Each structure stands twice: as C-alpha cells, then as structure tokens.
Amino acid sequence: MPSTFTYTFDTPLYKGKSTFNTGLFINGEFVDPVDGAKIEVVNPSTGKVITSVSAGSAKDVDIAVKAAKQAYKTSWGLKVPGTDRGRMLSKLADLIEKNADEFAALEALNVGKPFGVARMADVASTIGTIRYYAGWADKIQGKVIETNDEKLSYTRHEPYGVVGQIVPWNYPLSMISWKIGPALATGNVIVLKPSELTPLTALKLAGLCNEAGFPSGVINIVNGYGHTVGQAISEHPIIEKIAFTGSTATGRKIQVASAMSNLKTVTLELGGKSPNIIFDDADLEQAVKWATRSIFGNMGQNCNAGSRIFVQEGIYDKFLSMITDAARSLQSATGDPFEPSTKHGPQVSQTQFDRVMGYIDSAKTDGANVHIGGSRHGSEGYFVQPTIVTECTPDMKIVQEEVFGPVAAVIKFKTEEEVIEMANNTVYGLSSAVFTENSSRAVRVAHALEAGQAFVNCLNWVEKNMPFGGYKQSGIGRELGEYAIDMYTQVKAVHINVGLKI
Numbered sequence: 402m403p404s405t406f407t408y409t410f411d412t413p414l415y416k417g418k419s420t421f422n423t424g425l426f427i428n429g430e431f432v433d434p435v436d437g438a439k440i441e442v443v444n445p446s447t448g449k450v451i452t453s454v455s456a457g458s459a460k461d462v463d464i465a466v467k468a469a470k471q472a473y474k475t476s477w478g479l480k481v482p483g484t485d486r487g488r489m490l491s492k493l494a495d496l497i498e499k500n501a502d503e504f505a506a507l508e509a510l511n512v513g514k515p516f517g518v519a520r521m522a523d524v525a526s527t528i529g530t531i532r533y534y535a536g537w538a539d540k541i542q543g544k545v546i547e548t549n550d551e552k553l554s555y556t557r558h559e560p561y562g563v564v565g566q567i568v569p570w571n572y573p574l575s576m577i578s579w580k581i582g583p584a585l586a587t588g589n590v591i592v593l594k595p596s597e598l599t600p601l602t603a604l605k606l607a608g609l610c611n612e613a614g615f616p617s618g619v620i621n622i623v624n625g626y627g628h629t630v631g632q633a634i635s636e637h638p639i640i641e642k643i644a645f646t647g648s649t650a651t652g653r654k655i656q657v658a659s660a661m662s663n664l665k666t667v668t669l670e671l672g673g674k675s676p677n678i679i680f681d682d683a684d685l686e687q688a689v690k691w692a693t694r695s696i697f698g699n700m701g702q703n704c705n706a707g708s709r710i711f712v713q714e715g716i717y718d719k720f721l722s723m724i725t726d727a728a729r730s731l732q733s734a735t736g737d738p739f740e741p742s743t744k745h746g747p748q749v750s751q752t753q754f755d756r757v758m759g760y761i762d763s764a765k766t767d768g769a770n771v772h773i774g775g776s777r778h779g780s781e782g783y784f785v786q787p788t789i790v791t792e793c794t795p796d797m798k799i800v801q802e803e804v805f806g807p808v809a810a811v812i813k814f815k816t817e818e819e820v821i822e823m824a825n826n827t828v829y830g831l832s833s834a835v836f837t838e839n840s841s842r843a844v845r846v847a848h849a850l851e852a853g854q855a856f857v858n859c860l861n862w863v864e865k866n867m868p869f870g871g872y873k874q875s876g877i878g879r880e881l882g883e884y885a886i887d888m889y890t891q892v893k894a895v896h897i898n899v900g901l902k903i
C-alpha cells in the first residue's frame with residue numbers, strides 16, 4: 402500500500418500540515434508501482450530530501466492507459482454532458498482554492514518559489530485556468546455546413562480518447578492546469594506525468610480528483626522519470642494525442658516516438674531565447690521593471706523569459722545602470738522562500754544549478770563580461786545570483802542557447818532594422834517584446850518578430866484566454882484559450898443522405 406506523507410510547515414509565512422499520498426494515482430486510487438521503485442524529492446533551498454514518492458515504469462503506464470481507455474468507453478467522453486464535465490472541473494477548481502495556501506507551500510518547498518509568488522501567481526492562475534475550461538465544457542460544437550438539399554452535413558468536434566501529458570518542473574501545478582483543463586473539458590481522459598523533480602502538488606491534486614466527482618480512470622497521474630514513464634507515454638499505441646512542455650531536445654524525442662509508434666497528434670511547448678527590445682523612446686522605468694521581472698522572475702526558469710535584452714544606444718548606459726540596481730536589490734532579497742523579504746529563490750536542482758553556472762562560465766570563456774552576479778549565493782541549496790552579461794556577440798552560447806536561469810544578456814543596438822534582424826537570429830520563437838512610446842513602431846516591430854507571442858510595453862503577461870505557443874523550434878500547436886480546445890478535439894465530417902437515390 403502506498404503511504405501517506407505529512408509535512409509540517411512552521412515558517413514565518415505559512416504554518417500548517419500538508420498531507421498527500423505518495424503513490425501512483427491510477428483508476429481513482431493510489432497504488433504502488435509494479436516494480437516498487439521510488440524517487441527522492443529534494444528541497445532546492447537546502448539540498449535535503451523532503452520525502453520519496455513512487456516511481457512508475459512502462460508497466461504502470463500500460464495499466465494507467467488501459468484504465469483510462471475503459472473509463473473513456475464507459476463513463477466519460479461525449480457520453481457525459483458537457484455541463485457535467487464542466488461542473489466537475491469547477492468543483493476541482495473550488496477544492497484547489499480551498500487548499501490554496503497548502504498548494505502554494507508545497508510549490509515553495511519543492512520548487513523554491515517565494516511563497517507569496519506561488520500563492521498569487523501559480524496557484525491563483527491554476528484555479529483561474531481550470532474554471533475557465535469548466536466554462537468551455539458545454540460550448541464545444543461543430544457546424545452545420547450547407548451543401549445541397551439532399552444532404553444534411555455537419556461537423557462534430559470529438560475527443561481523442563486517451564491523451565498523454567508530460568509537464569515540467571518550472572510551473573508544476575499551473576502547467577497541469579493548462580493541460581488537464583482543455584483535455585477534460587473536451588471529453589478526453591488523461592495519463593499525466595509530472596516532472597520527477599517536482600511531484601508534490603500533482604500528488605496533492607490527485608487526492609482531490611475523486612471528491613471533485615471525476616469517474617475513476619478519467620485522470621491518472623504516474624510519477625516517474627522521463628526516459629521511462631515519459632518515453633512509455635510517447636510510445637503507447639492506445640494514446641492518440643500527446644501534449645508536452647519542456648526542452649526542445651525532449652520534444653524532438655517525443656515527436657520521434659510518436660511517429661514511430663502510432664502517429665499520435667503532438668503538441669509541444671518548448672524552450673525560448675526571447676528578445677526584449679527597448680527603444681530610446683521607451684518609458685525607461687517601466688521597461689526596466691518589466692525586463693527585470695521577465696528574466697529574473699521564477700529564477701529565470703521560464704520558457705518565456707526575455708533573456709536577450711536589446712537596448713538602443715541612446716539609453717543603453719542608463720538602462721544598464723538601472724537593471725544592475727534591480728539585480729543588486731534582488732541579490733539582497735535572495736533566500737528562504739518562506740521568509741517575507743524573499744523575492745529570489747534557488748534553481749530547482751543541482752543539475753539546473755550546474756547548467757546555469759556552466760553557461761555563465763561559457764560567457765566568460767567566449768569573451769563576454771559578467772557585469773553583475775555570476776556566482777553562487779550562500780553555502781547550501783541551489784541559489785544563483787541574478788546575473789547580467791554584457792559585451793556579447795551574436796554567435797556566443799549565452800546569446801543563442803536557453804540558459805533557463807537568472808542570466809540576462811544585454812546587447813546594444815542602433816537601428817530598428819538591425820534589431821529585428823538580431824532578434825530573429827535564433828532557432829527559437831516563443832516570445833518577444835518591444836518597448837517604445839511610438840505606436841506605429843510598436844506594431845511594426847511586433848509584427849516583424851518571429852514569435853508566437855509579441856508583447857508591447859510588457860512581457861510575460863500571459864492570459865488564460867489568449868493562445869500560447871511557439872514559432873520555429875519553440876513548439877507545435879497552442880495552449881490556452883479557445884485554441885487549446887482545437888488541440889484536444891478531432892473533427893468528424895458527418896454526411897447524411899436525406900433524399901438522393903442512385
């Protein structure tokens with residue numbers, strides 16, 4: 402029998418107990434994995450083990466997929482009126498809201514996010530996203546298409562059946578809401594894998610699914626490693642669609658596995674190296690604030706991070722001095738996510754810490770200048786100082802590759818034409834931003850940038866009802882909004898002969 406784990410929080414910002422089961426959630430109950438394996442879960446602020454959770458294998462994925470398929474046949478899909486599916490999603494959102502502080506505390510503990518940010522951003526947006534999709538569940542419809550008098554022709558937007566979903570560690574809970582919201586609203590059943598690093602909020606959520614009213618097997622959560630559970634989901638012949646958020650390298654593997662198994666429909670939300678362009682005529686104070694939030698928020702572990710900051714020459718020195726001050730003040734607000742003064746926490750893992758430090762080293766070796774930061778903060782945990790790198794050239798790794806840490810490359814430019822060229826010189830195309838008070842330029846540049854998101858005088862301000870996704874190697878398909886509904890349905894054209902005799 403899988404065990405229940407209780408963690409006691411006794412911190413300045415949150416006092417309370419969190420209880421959740423550490424097993425795999427399959428067919429409406431927590432179970433042990435077939436092979437009995439476990440994964441240790443680490444607190445990134447201290448490097449110490451919090452607990453261990455069950456780790457599944459391909460065998461557990463197969464059990465979960467079969468349970469999901471059975472649930473799809475008997476108690477889910479379009480058989481269940483959209484109003485009822487929506488009601489369960491709403492109930493799930495209510496239950497998360499009831500336990501919002503506990504969810505935020507788990508996210509702060511397991512990911513290292515400042516508690517207040519976890520509560521006001523991650524958990525609040527999760528609740529909002531699930532409620533939003535609850536509202537969609539009874540509004541999914543095809544069209545009647547006029548063809549001729551002897552025929553009734555219409556389309557139906559049908560679910561795929563079993564969908565596989567693989568989520569990363571940077572926004573563990575809210576990425577689950579982006580995935581399960583549209584999937585369940587449209588009548589699909591789910592086998593979901595959280596990141597091996599951050600399974601705690603997923604387990605807490607799994608424990609609420611029955612109370613929300615979902616029939617057994619509709620939502621299955623299988624913790625485990627990417628190369629085992631993730632790979633098994635990508636290859637499973639019964640899974641008809643897969644949605645993934647994570648690195649471009651893993652996205653590529655998933656597409657290959659899907660192609661080689663049963664040609665699953667694949668949606669991918671991958672990395673980025675997003676340009677943030679600041680013109681001489683920008684509201685400088687605002688530009689600095691948005692730029693700071695975008696690259697250092699969530700410790701830079703953000704696919705949307707504005708990691709290449711292009712600054713026009715007339716304001717370059719002033720901008721650099723202001724963002725340096727902002728980085729310095731974040732340095733002095735770095736520490737325990739449960740301290741009220743903390744604004745900057747650790748990287749999620751030793752691996753990510755090493756990766757980020759490796760990129761800082763590469764910048765130095767390539768001849769860039771580490772203007773501020775660049776070092777470890779403190780002696781335990783995985784803290785990296787907010788870092789600004791200058792004097793970069795376009796071919797440097799620090800300019801081309803996704804660091805996924807609190808490291809900004811600040812680059813000087815002269816003209817609009819030149820900066821558009823530099824901004825688009827990347828294999829990625831997730832987000833982009835332009836700061837200017839000139840409205841024609843704002844629109845012109847926003848349209849010229851090769852990215853799924855173009856922000857003007859803001860950055861990283863995502864909305865649950867706007868589509869989100871990437872151009873180029875930043876992804877395939879869109880999440881959020883009505884666009885995600887399309888990603889979880891397939892269109893059937895129905896042709897009914899009402900009179901033609903041959």
Ligand code: NAP
Nearest residue numbers: 568569596597626627631632647648651671672704803805
């Ligand atoms: P990753 O390997 O792509 O991890 C994302 C998810 O994919 C995790 O659940 C992971 O499981 C799973 N996975 C790994 N290998 C898989 C496979 N062969 N088949 C199916 N699923 C698999 O990313 P990472 O290694 O954690 O981070 C590396 C880099 O990826 C970061 O530095 C960053 O550049 C990028 N990244 C981007 C995002 C984003 O929001 N777009 C999020 C996270 C990371 P395990 O955790 O169990 O390995």
Ligand code: MG
Nearest residue numbers: 597627628651
């Ligand atoms: Mg990984």
